[in-house]
Amino acid sequence: MSYFKNSAILALVLAMPLGLARGSEEQGHHGQDESSANGIPGDMNKPSRLVAVSMREGDGKMLFVPDAVTVAKGEQIHFQLRNDGELEHEFVLGTAEEFAEHAEKMKAPDTMHRGPNAVLLGPKASGDLVWKFTTPGDFEFACLIPGHLEAGMKGKVVVK
Ligand SMILES: [Cu+2]
Numbered sequence: 409m410s411y412f413k414n415s416a417i418l419a420l421v422l423a424m425p426l427g428l429a430r431g432s433e434e435q436g437h438h439g440q441d442e443s444s445a446n447g448i449p450g451d452m453n454k455p456s457r458l459v460a461v462s463m464r465e466g467d468g469k470m471l472f473v474p475d476a477v478t479v480a481k482g483e484q485i486h487f488q489l490r491n492d493g494e495l496e497h498e499f500v501l502g503t504a505e506e507f508a509e510h511a512e513k514m515k516a517p518d519t520m521h522r523g524p525n526a527v528l529l530g531p532k533a534s535g536d537l538v539w540k541f542t543t544p545g546d547f548e549f550a551c552l553i554p555g556h557l558e559a560g561m562k563g564k565v566v567v568k
Pocket residue numbers: 470496497498551552553556561
């Protein structure tokens with residue numbers, strides 16, 4: 409087989425997955441990879457398990473209720489989030505490492521990136537976050553508004 413024939417076949421093979429990917433409306437609204445160590449953004453149109461999470465503060469603490477969720481590998485979770493507190497809160501999915509790194513950079517709050525792994529809610533507001541957990545391990549969710557994580561506003565997701 410000639411070099412050119414090989415190149416043509418290679419080009420075809422490379423082009424095919426791109427063509428398929430273009431069929432998904434979820435593709436390409438950001439220029440970057442939105443997957444995380446714990447999984448990928450979910451699809452509202454696919455089956456998922458509902459998990460209600462309340463955000464609130466009290467007794468000098470800030471918290472999520474529940475603060476632990478166990479998930480099967482490959483399971484898609486639809487987090488139904490509600491801010492039952494008096495302050496603005498957010499729900500961000502990530503890893504302990506990501507949150508530690510974020511804390512280091514937290515000098516300028518506006519540089520915080522909010523992607524499909526995060527929802528920011530005002531008092532009494534509710535929102536949804538759908539995430540597919542593709543990797544087994546221990547992950548976290550947290551509120552990254554300055555001072556909130558330190559006040560106890562974090563929880564864990566165990567993917568088995
Ligand atoms: Cu908060």
